Amino acid sequence: MVRLITHNLLACHAKDCNTNNFPLAFKDVQLEIREAEFNPEFLRGFLPKLEWTALVDTAKQLGDTSLPVEQPEMLDDEFLKNLHHVLLEIHVEEGSMTCPNCGHVYPILNGIPNMLLAEHEIG
Amino acid sequence: MPRYLVQFAQAHNDFRLPELQSIGELLGISVTLPSDLESRDPMRPVMVIDLEVEEHARLLARRCILIKAVYEFYAQGFTYAELHEANKLSQPSWARYIEDTSFRFLVTSSQHKIPQARQKEVIESFSYMGFLGKIDMKNPEINLICFEEYDDRHKTTRVRHEGDGEFREVFFGRLLEEGSARQLIAKFDVKKRAYYGNTSMESEISLLMANQTLASPGKFIYDPFMGTGSMSYPTSHFGALIVGSDIDGRQMRGKGKTPGVIRAATQYGTASRIIDLATFDVTHNPWRCGELFDAIVTDPPYGVRAGAKRLGRKKELPDYKKELCLQHTLNGRPDDQPYIPPTKPYELSHLAADLVVLGRYLLKPNGRLVFFLPTVTDEYEEVDIHTMLCEGMEVIANSLQDFGSWGRRLVTIRKTTLEKYPPPSFDPTPEIDANSHIPAHKDFREKYFQGFKSKTDEFNDGASLSDP
Ligand SMILES: C[S@@+](CC[C@H](N)C(=O)[O-])C[C@H]1O[C@@H](n2cnc3c(N)ncnc32)[C@H](O)[C@@H]1O
Numbered sequence: 001m002v003r004l005i006t007h008n009l010l011a012c013h014a015k016d017c018n019t020n021n022f023p024l025a026f027k028d029v030q031l032e033i034r035e036a037e038f039n040p041e042f043l044r045g046f047l048p049k050l051e052w053t054a055l056v057d058t059a060k061q062l063g064d065t066s067l068p069v070e071q072p073e074m075l076d077d078e079f080l081k082n083l084h085h086v087l088l089e090i091h092v093e094e095g096s097m098t099c100p101n102c103g104h105v106y107p108i109l110n111g112i113p114n115m116l117l118a119e120h121e122i123g
Numbered sequence: 124m125p126r127y128l129v130q131f132a133q134a135h136n137d138f139r140l141p142e143l144q145s146i147g148e149l150l151g152i153s154v155t156l157p158s159d160l161e162s163r164d165p166m167r168p169v170m171v172i173d174l175e176v177e178e179h180a181r182l183l184a185r186r187c188i189l190i191k192a193v194y195e196f197y198a199q200g201f202t203y204a205e206l207h208e209a210n211k212l213s214q215p216s217w218a219r220y221i222e223d224t225s226f227r228f229l230v231t232s233s234q235h236k237i238p239q240a241r242q243k244e245v246i247e248s249f250s251y252m253g254f255l256g257k258i259d260m261k262n263p264e265i266n267l268i269c270f271e272e273y274d275d276r277h278k279t280t281r282v283r284h285e286g287d288g289e290f291r292e293v294f295f296g297r298l299l300e301e302g303s304a305r306q307l308i309a310k311f312d313v314k315k316r317a318y319y320g321n322t323s324m325e326s327e328i329s330l331l332m333a334n335q336t337l338a339s340p341g342k343f344i345y346d347p348f349m350g351t352g353s354m355s356y357p358t359s360h361f362g363a364l365i366v367g368s369d370i371d372g373r374q375m376r377g378k379g380k381t382p383g384v385i386r387a388a389t390q391y392g393t394a395s396r397i398i399d400l401a402t403f404d405v406t407h408n409p410w411r412c413g414e415l416f417d418a419i420v421t422d423p424p425y426g427v428r429a430g431a432k433r434l435g436r437k438k439e440l441p442d443y444k445k446e447l448c449l450q451h452t453l454n455g456r457p458d459d460q461p462y463i464p465p466t467k468p469y470e471l472s473h474l475a476a477d478l479v480v481l482g483r484y485l486l487k488p489n490g491r492l493v494f495f496l497p498t499v500t501d502e503y504e505e506v507d508i509h510t511m512l513c514e515g516m517e518v519i520a521n522s523l524q525d526f527g528s529w530g531r532r533l534v535t536i537r538k539t540t541l542e543k544y545p546p547p548s549f550d551p552t553p554e555i556d557a558n559s560h561i562p563a564h565k566d567f568r569e570k571y572f573q574g575f576k577s578k579t580d581e582f583n584d585g586a587s588l589s590d591p
């Protein structure tokens with residue numbers, strides 16, 4: 001855990017941090033690869049929700065270059081398998097995520113990110 | 124349309140029909156309930172329903188926690204004379220078993236024991252059916268069942284067999300299948316779980332909640348008050364992918380490197396379906412966009428065991444202190460403990476209203492919000508739930524779990540709108556003015572600790588709300 005599907009859905013939410021607050025940048029990560037069930041229906045349904053460029057860049061940063069720069073029109077099996085692996089099988093177990101805008105660091109411990117804000121960061 | 128007899132488990136009566144309807148919707152089964160109110164009364168132990176095919180009855184019995192058994196329906200009556208008359212008209216349904224089918228005949232009832240002698244008498248009264256197959260008490264090809272419905276005798280003591288034969292109605296049919304989903308109650312028993320806590324939800328109720336979410340493979344489901352993850356186990360068992368969050372990470376982690384929720388899910392073989400866990404206050408959440416989830420299922424903090432809190436302070440700090448805190452956070456020394464922000468209480472009626480607005484934002488159209496709301500039974504009025512609704516969110520089920528001096532309601536809300544709404548602001552709502560209705564769940568915590576004395580003199584033993 002922190003899988004890339006979740007990472008793609010999390011933005012910095014500190015007070016007044018509303019632009020350029022996504023994607024959070026991984027740092028000092030420890031990765032684990034764990035198998036997950038392949039469900040093409042789920043992947044197809046989820047595609048419109050993804051920020052594609054952020055996903056491709058983050059995967060690349062973590063060493064996976066299997067995804068095309070542009071989201072393809074034809075969702076063939078090979079593409080879906082690669083997408084499945086990137087979204088659901090790469091786990092960031094330790095490290096942190098930093099906001100590109102305000103610099104808030106969200107630490108990850110035993111696979112669970114701490115997304116709590118400090119007192120001066122809430123509205 | 125063919126008719127089937129559903130026999131319910133003797134538990135959670137108010138949850139029976141919502142579950143039946145939810146699982147019907149999930150499996151694409153059209154379930155037609157009896158049209159008259161009396162036959163549709165969920166407090167009765169059996170109900171005759173219309174289904175398109177026999178297989179549908181079997182599918183319901185494999186997924187509904189509250190189904191004890193399903194039968195092909197032949198007849199019913201207020202007396203045996205009426206029953207037999209109706210059964211003769213059903214001959215086309217059972218004629219195929221006359222020639223050469225081994226069978227067993229059972230006379231049973233709810234809440235009552237029928238003496239052997241009368242059972243025998245009843246069985247003999249069916250002799251006109253002329254079954255030629257052999258009677259087999261061990262492995263019959265079919266089981267024919269006569270079910271006498273007695274009024275609920277709970278809390279009254281009676282002499283054995285007293286009132287025998289004074290049933291309300293009697294039903295007759297052929298057993299199709301016993302409800303196999305009930306076995307899951309033992310499987311998800313909290314005490315046998317690798318990780319649980321004092322907020323864990325009892326097994327049967329968490330299964331009923333899971334069925335209200337329509338959990339199935341490929342569904343994406345969120346619990347914003349994850350705690351020890353009780354609802355994530357049955358939902359992931361049914362195939363759904365789960366995300367959980369909690370303001371207190373320790374609830375999800377427990378002790379040890381592998382988070383407790385993952386340890387428990389591993390025991391159930393569903394760890395790969397727990398997509399992620401994250402620590403945050405749901406009123407300051409990091410979700411980048413809405414319309415993400417098929418369902419939100421949660422047991423919100425009522426304030427008794429696990430108090431409702433949110434980031435902030437009860438009283439604002441003076442500016443100079445705020446500045447000190449800020450400097451301390453920004454220039455923390457390396458040996459400092461992890462920062463734990465201050466929290467303030469979160470009134471339950473605000474929380475419930477916020478949850479509905481959050482659900483509208485985070486759910487896909489047609490998605491479901493399933494959650495518990497504690498309430499003082501004496502004070503409870505239907506308006507409670509409707510005061511916290513918003514446009515585009517509709518209550519589709521509302522089931523009371525009654526504990527006597529208090530109760531809680533499992534509420535199922537469907538997102539009916541296709542519109543996109545902005546994320547909720549979580550601003551504390553203005554004080555409710557004196558003229559408007561005050562929901563019974565307002566200030567629940569205070570009432571709970573007073574044992575609801577203002578309304579009842581009953582002594583409240585302070586049992587847990589989540590695990591009574
Ligand atoms: C009744 S418990 C849920 C129990 C859970 N169903 C289980 O199986 O253990 C409520 C949870 O809500 C958490 N909580 C309280 N206020 C919160 C908030 N503002 N945001 C997120 N979680 C909160 C508490 O830490 C607690 O774990």
Ligand SMILES: [Zn+2]
Pocket residue numbers: 012013014017021099100101102103104
């Ligand atoms: Zn930021």
